Amino acid sequence: MSAPVSRFEAPTEVEAAVALLAEEEGARVLSGGTDLLVQMRLGAGAPPLFVDVKRIPRLTAVRLDSNGLRIGAAVPAAEIYENDEIRSLWPGLAEATDLIGSTQIQGRATWSGNLCNASPAADAVPALIACGATAVVAGPKGERRVAVEDFTTGPGKTVLERGELVIEFEVPAPAVHASDAYLRLIPRTEMDIAVVGAGVALTLDAAGTVESARVVLGAVAPTAIRVPDAEAALVGSPLGDESLSAAAAASTAAANPIDDKRGTVAYRKKIAGVLTTRAAKVAYERAQAR
């Protein structure tokens, strides 16, 4: 008996993609394929139906205006970090995107795949959450908007229901004195999975006092997590040793990692604090320079 053969469809409209995903149980969205096709090769088997979403104009469009960025879910990582405006407005988000895999992988991989694969160590996700990004989801009941921080519910699990797919991301424009940074620790210099990732976005007033902060950790919990106590520690003063060490302590306390070959619990908790401090410093310098 020969192996079952998958159907392949490449709709040109969101509604058609939704209908295909709703009608065929086990149908999978294909954007970059850098997780889906790898899982297939590693034994998960081919799905009954691939829905290639890259022919849908809305899913490959990039629009930047005074409100911020609206970007199609199938735009590959390389196109994102090669965009000078995106790099300048959200440098941390661009950095995180540039850290995902090799040049070849970056020609295919997407934010939506990184989010929907729901790995706790996804690099783009903490950076998206730090920037306050929202995922636009289309499904049989129409469209809904889900904050990226509410999207992942556990390793490999998301809020998506049958027939739904992410079609766009919205990233609000940063304020005048605001910026972001993303740092991750890996045991080598390139091409590895985060031991810990930290995304920080800061908004300053004209005098340099931190008005608002978002601190997000990756790879230290079942999903990327915000650290409200670290955010509170950074707000209300210019960045200094006191607020930085309080934020680091909050991140260390909030981290709830696993022990594995990449790092122990104690190491990951310590590094969560260290990266929080370093990312906050970078975001602060960038916000001052804007």
Next chain:
Amino acid sequence: MAKIRVETTINGEETEFLCNGQESLLEVLRDGLGMTGTKEGCTTGDCGACSVVVDGRLVPSCLVLAAETGGRTVDTIEGVADGQTLTPVQQQFLEHGALQCGICTPGFIVAAEKLLEKNPNPTEAEARYFLAGNLCRCTGYDKIIKAVLDAAAVMREGRA
């Protein structure tokens, strides 16, 4: 299930092939079209041996479904040289002996051509990062990087 008919442009030539839904571009290139210059390494996007360019983007052809390429342009190692005339990248790989077993070489050449198209004057670090997704188990990379940087120099002088 009936096979999918795909019309695409490969190395500038309009090409037509039949494939199954889950077949990769790599499988169709090698087994369907007999274009065996593109190599199969890991089939999971880790090694870079199967690097090709689709619509101008460097991608691993093992992680592209063949059916996706309808109406798109695919450029492979077979399209790099101009007939018998090697490109500076290819020539410098020969001059430096930047290969031993040769399995990684087509992927390295395709990726290096893309690097020099984007950045005609890369630093060594930039070249190493750009090519980090191409694995070589023979050379230790030094000769490859030297070949790429020398090719960049040759190309810049050629333009001047």
